Structure formats: structure tokens, C-alpha cells
Amino acid sequence: MSQLERKISYTTSKSLKPKIRLKNSLWFMYLPALLLIFTFIVYPFFNGVKLSFTNWNGFSQDYEWVGLEQYKRMLTDPTTWLVVKNTLIYGLGSTLLQNIVGLLYALLLNKKIRFKSVTRIIVYLPVIISPLIMGYIWYFFFAYQGGALNDILLLLGFDKINALANPNMNVWIIVFVNTFQFVGIAMIIFLAGLQSISNEYYEAARIDGASSFQQFKKITLPLLAPSITINIVLNTIGGLKLFDVIFALTGGGPGNASQSMSTYMYDLYFQQQNAAYAATQGILMVFIILILSLSALVYFKSKEVEA
């Protein structure tokens, strides 16, 4: 509808005054933005593809072409798969938790109850704090020596645990800290979604004798589909590129046990001086993020249509 209107106004404005013909694209207005994007995103990206076929160490001026050597190494390197697994846990684990907890918080704080505003603000606060510093703040809680968690465990008569150095635990602690930090965004998006649902649906359902759970399943959830899509795409991208929290809590260790693709790339570059291999890992990361976020988008968009 608006397209037609636009066409009409377009032609009328043209016929009104020939001087205002929109002959050019005003490209000079977006040229600065495009130049920046090409210089600092597009060029480095393609240069990264080029470097992945070399053995550049990150510092010297010379390097040799090694063909698919780095890719072969990447696919046979057991650390790659450990790191991909961790990255998926960070991405998908945080997404699942943030959505479930965020939805529960939103459902509760959407009710007319006391303390709802102050609770919303407190839950939201970590969103504006640096993930690195949030990591350090949680470090005071989980630290082996003098951490708040061990203070409780000792008080209750248990042994101290070194949670951050335990490879079975620290990956999940990182998921927890990331969820804690960003659940506020999921909550706010769900709250906005809940407030846009008209009360009439619920009234009609109540008249028909639908239970609270039926109302939730048949009205709330389907109508929240757009909010769920946004949350899933946002949280997946955020979780997959997780860096700061890992850096603050475990440094990727012990060994590579809690390394994500981002921290592994950093490690390969600066600690192991293997820049070409780090660039190859970067390309794998682009693929994983693209595949996951696009499939999430397509899947949940199709759900929205049904709803």
C-alpha cells in the first residue's frame, strides 16, 4: 500500500518541479560510512581469507603460501573441536537459559505486584557493565582462595572447591555468568512483547473456561514468537563470540578446557605466534555464526507466520 503511495508522491514531486528529479543516489552521503566499512571490516575479512593459505607468524614481513595446510591442521587439531564444542555450549546454553529465565522474570514482573520496578532495574543493571569487569566481580564469588562460594561451603561443613579450575564446571560457570549479565535484555524484550498482547484474548479465553496454563500455551506463547526470535538470534550471536567473561574467569584454562573460538584465536596469535592459523579459526567462526544465526532466524520466522 505504502509502495503505491510512495510511487505516486515520487511522480508528483517529479512533475511539480523538474529540478528536484531524484536522478542520483546521493552516494556522497554514505561514502564515508562505506569507506570505513570497507577499510576496517571488508578488507581485513578478505585479507584473513588470504592469510589462511599462508604460514604468516603475525610479526615478520615474510610468509609463504602453504595451500590448504592450515585448514588440514584445523580439521585434525583436537583442540579445534574442543573449542567449537565450548563455543556451542556458550552460544546455545546461554541462549536457552536467558530465554527461559528471561521469560519467567518477565511473566512475574509483568504482574501488578510490589517491588516489580526495582527488581527490573536490578536484574537489568549488569547489561550496562563491562562483561570483563562482570567476570572479575564473579571471580570474587568463585575464587578458590577467599571466594564467597567457598566461605559458604566451609560454613556448611563441605570442602572448598576450585570451581574455576575444574573443566567440568567452569564452562557452565561461564554460561551462568553470561546469562546473569544479559538476562535483563531478554526480560525487557519479553516484557515489551507481553504488554503488546491485548487483554481481550485472555478475557475471551476466561469466558470459554480456559485454565491459566492453557491461556499461556495458546495465547501468550504464540504471540510472543517475535520476541523469542529476537532473543534467540541476539543471544546466540552474543554467546558464540564470548570473550571477555572467559578471559576474566578462567583465561581459557585449565589448558584449553574453557577456551572459546574468540579466546583461542587470541591465544594462537599472541601466545603461540601462529597468526595464519588464528585467521583460519576466524573463518570457521564466521561460518558457524552464519549458519546458526541464519537457521535460527529462518526457523523462528516460519513459526511466527503460523502464529
Added chain:
Amino acid sequence: MGSRNRMLKNLLAGIAIFIAAFHIIPFYIMITTSFKRESDFSSKWIFPDYLRLENFAEAWSQAHLGTAFMNSIIITAISAVLLIILGSMASYPLARYTTRLNKAVYYFIISIMVVPPLTALVPLYKLVVDIGMMNTRTIAILNNTTAFLPLTVFLYAGFIRSTVPRELEEAARIDGAGTLGIFYKIVFPLLKPVTATVLIISSVFIWNDYQFAIFFLQDNDVQTITVALAGFFGQNQSNLSLVAAAALMAVLPMTIVFLFLQKYFIQGLAGGSVKG
């Protein structure tokens, strides 16, 4: 029925308090820790009966927080202004004059949003070394600005398309105003709500950025707060009180701004992500 309803509401309010208390725990631990002596091994849950304020003075000078704050302020402020100027200017033709070229440019810019620029950090690092811009605030500004341009263009273009009336611009054009004049005098002032969103989103994320900063700002005199804090943490892992004092000072400014402007922050960040 009425009293049952009230009991339920009280129960839910109780749950809300419980959630709030749970979310305060790490901040509470940070605060108690930051006031304690290094030799104080009492539980982190217990507030000390004294306040060792020297922790803050020592952390401030040893972590070079003064310089770090200055750098973070400069980098964040200039990046945000650049984003607003370049982003709004770029979005105007992309939203208004949908020629084939402009459509292609728009979709190209938007598609970059999916790929985090951080995946190309290694070659970006090489580029920065090659052009001799390592350890400069300028490169931090350029990188951060570029990283948030796609989202900024997306927000501005969407707003221009949906809310800025065409008629105003056409009237001005008939009065003989040039394109740039129309944009700055008529369109830009109408974009205030998105400008606020862009300002909030970019300030929060650029202020908190660590991943770009750790790659490009390693010298003491260009370090931002996050880099300074990471370095300080590395040196003082045994003295958590000092680190907690530094962390508390580092999060305080943004927290205060947030508490005063929380309505705008929550709307802005959620608005940006809803549209993003």
C-alpha cells in the same frame, strides 16, 4: 477470593525480592571485599567493621585509572558522535532514495551485522600495524565506530522510512533548500529518538569494549578502563581487596548514569535490539 488473591500477590512480591537479592549478590561481595585489608581473611559475606579507604587510592594510582578514564571518555565520546553524524547521514539516501545502487548498498551494510567484525581481528591487527596506528586512540575510535555503523544505519534508516514525513522535505526543496541543508535542518532534528538510542547503545558497548582494546591499546598511556583493569587484576590476583576497589570504581560512573537515566537506557537498549 479477595484475601487469596492478596496472598498470591504477596507471595509473588516475595519471589521478586528474592530475585533482586540474588542479582545483588556479586555486587555486594565486591563492595565488602573492596573495603577490607589484604590480611583480613574473614568471610566475604561479612561487611568489615572498618573501612580501608586506602584500597581505593592505591588501586586508582597503581591501575592508572585516571588516565584510563580519560582515554575511555575520549574514545567513547568521539566514536558516538562520529556514529551519529556518519550513520544518520548515510541512512538518509539509503532510506529515501531507493535507487538500485542504494538498495544494494543498504542490504550490503545490513548483512554485515550478522558477522561480528571480531572474527577478522587477526588481519585487522595486521592492517593496523601496517599503517602504523597501533597504540593510538584514533584506531580505537575508527574500529569502534565502524563496528557499530551497520546497526546505526539500520536503526536510522528504519526510523526515517517509518516516521519522518516526506512532505516536509518536499516543501523545503520547493523553497530551494539543498539536499544537505534539508537533511541537517529538517530531517536530523526529527531523528532525536533514534539518535538517543544510538547514543546509548554505542556508548555502553564502546565504553565496555575489551576485545578491540586489548588488541590495539596495550601502552599504559592509551589504555581504556577495561585494559587497565585486566592488567591490574593480573598483577594483584593475591590481593582481591585492591582489585575489588578498582572494579568498583570502574563500574561506578556507568552505574550512576544508568540509575539516573534508567528509563532511557532500558528503552534504548531494548528498542535497538528489538529492531536489530
